[in-house]
Amino acid sequence: MAIATINPTTGSTEQTFxxxxxxxxxxxxxxxxAAFVALKSTTYAQRGEWMRATAEILEAEVDDVARMVTIEMxxxxxxxxxxxxxxxxxxxxxxxxxxxxxADEKLDDPSSVNASSAWTRYEPLGVVLAVMPWNYPLWQVxxxxxxxxxxxxxxxxxxxxxxPQSALYLDTVFExxxxxxxxxxxxxxxxxxxAAVIEDSRVKAVTLTGSEPAxxxxxxxxxxxxxxxxxxxGGSDPFIVMPSADLEKAAETAxxxxxxxxxxxxxxxxxxxxxxxxxxxxxxxxxxxxxxxxVGDPLDDATEVGPLAxxxxxxxxxxxxxxxxxxxxxVLTGGTAPDRPGFFYEPTVVSGLxxxxxxxxxxxxxxxxxxxxxxxxxxxxxxxNQTTFGLSSAVWTNDADxxxxxVKSLDAGAVFINGMTVSYPELPFGGIKDSxxxxxxxxxxxxxxxxxxxxxxx
Ligand code: NAP
Numbered sequence: 001m002a003i004a005t006i007n008p009t010t011g012s013t014e015q016t017f018x019x020x021x022x023x024x025x026x027x028x029x030x031x032x033x034a035a036f037v038a039l040k041s042t043t044y045a046q047r048g049e050w051m052r053a054t055a056e057i058l059e060a061e062v063d064d065v066a067r068m069v070t071i072e073m074x075x076x077x078x079x080x081x082x083x084x085x086x087x088x089x090x091x092x093x094x095x096x097x098x099x100x101x102x103a104d105e106k107l108d109d110p111s112s113v114n115a116s117s118a119w120t121r122y123e124p125l126g127v128v129l130a131v132m133p134w135n136y137p138l139w140q141v142x143x144x145x146x147x148x149x150x151x152x153x154x155x156x157x158x159x160x161x162x163x164p165q166s167a168l169y170l171d172t173v174f175e176x177x178x179x180x181x182x183x184x185x186x187x188x189x190x191x192x193x194x195a196a197v198i199e200d201s202r203v204k205a206v207t208l209t210g211s212e213p214a215x216x217x218x219x220x221x222x223x224x225x226x227x228x229x230x231x232x233x234g235g236s237d238p239f240i241v242m243p244s245a246d247l248e249k250a251a252e253t254a255x256x257x258x259x260x261x262x263x264x265x266x267x268x269x270x271x272x273x274x275x276x277x278x279x280x281x282x283x284x285x286x287x288x289x290x291x292x293x294x295v296g297d298p299l300d301d302a303t304e305v306g307p308l309a310x311x312x313x314x315x316x317x318x319x320x321x322x323x324x325x326x327x328x329x330x331v332l333t334g335g336t337a338p339d340r341p342g343f344f345y346e347p348t349v350v351s352g353l354x355x356x357x358x359x360x361x362x363x364x365x366x367x368x369x370x371x372x373x374x375x376x377x378x379x380x381x382x383x384x385n386q387t388t389f390g391l392s393s394a395v396w397t398n399d400a401d402x403x404x405x406x407v408k409s410l411d412a413g414a415v416f417i418n419g420m421t422v423s424y425p426e427l428p429f430g431g432i433k434d435s436x437x438x439x440x441x442x443x444x445x446x447x448x449x450x451x452x453x454x455x456x457x458x
Contacts, residue, residue: 001161003188008074008307008343009297017164020188025197031182032127032154033202038180040124040152044102047150047179048095054177055088055095065138065169067299072163073134073309074343075261076298087142093425094446098150101443102450110457117457122450124152125228126204129197131158131218133210134309135264137166140209140232143423145184147446149174155184156203158194160210162310195221205229205449209266212434230438230448232266232430234363235391237421238384239269240406242377243277245396245418251285254369257394257420259293259347262306263367264313266435267392267421270364272349272371273380279373283351286371287332290347293367295338307343308366314343317366324350324357332371361387377402385411390433392421413439 004016020028039047058065066080075083102122110118128148132140137159145155159167171186187197191214198206198221205228208218215231222229239257241250257269274282298306308314318337325331334348347367353360359370374380384393392414395406407415413431414421423429423441430439438448 035182044099050178051095055091134160231436233436242397244398391431391435
């Protein structure tokens, strides 16, 4: 795939970039390795100072950076600004908490292991490769990079080929905050060049956020090289609405959960399961609110839904809907690509689903919701758990019994009650099943790329 910014609002190519050749990749890996040697002997206080300075740069540049992100991948400008500021917040979070998350832990009773004392300590692993997607071109990277650098690791970034400007911004921003040169380096390479980087002896681990096929490929290369991998892959999260829910609020949040980031979020509610007692009312509210969204130029403040990031992404989404319709599904609203330049698709709600439809089992990466009528909570759970994914989930209920049932039984990395899934620096984030393994954010996120060293003293 060419490394280029193609503006999804207009469909025109804004800028293309030469891929780094083998010599440049080698130079950058060497730089990251040299930076690791320098960084690992610095203190948390020093790294925290640099991380806070980096956060300040992002905050100062929020307007320009957000505009760049919107032009590159099409999300509404206000959401791009939110993403930039969230990155800064995450940087401050790890600047404040890294030392506490990675503190030594003493064994209370060392005599049980015949020692005078015994403890564990966390040590950085070294250079970590991050293979990242375009949907949150800054946030996906920073949620890895901030804890990694605070732990004393250094990072290499292979970003998605359609967000090179975001990738190059990230190439320098940590250095500008004061981190040693090379602490974070972008590699402008295609996905075929990833294997050689993972296999390089200086690279100690890899994290990938992206699709399931990419995850399988990267994890098997890392597995063969006996290197740690963290995988944050796709999702098809259920959003369950029970009779005791506040329906107006549930429908409003359902729309946001499905269309935020133009519907291209791994943790978006994608399958909406409404109890039969409230199905008709919920379906009406949901379809009405989806139809009322303002679709348009993401640089326009009034726009709520912009284009899909790529033409192929828009075409694949349309194929999923067309396949469902051909097999008998009902479109409650939307269902077509508007006749205008750019990669737009209307906010869509589809009901009347059957298991032979691709839309039922595959991830719809755009503003398309599937809506199910369920007889009871058991049926809701069965449909919720029937995909191969297990990222997150949402349940709307004011019944304590229903709440306990779903919290315990949903096969997912998270359950959000009376809300939509959102990532927070303070909460661990990640999935099960084909949604991947490992956790980002909070304390588990910073520990993923550390050696947990046991110390025994006689
Ligand atoms: P993608 O095609 O898998 O691309 C993600 C990254 O992987 C890009 O940098 C891509 O590079 C690279 N890549 C693709 N195939 C590869 C391979 N065989 N070997 C090595 N690298 C490879 O995913 P996407 O379409 O950009 O992103 C959408 C997907 O990401 C959705 O499934 C979404 O749910 C998932 N996602 C998950 C999370 C999470 O936290 N769980 C968060 C966001 C998105 P190129 O661009 O050069 O192909």
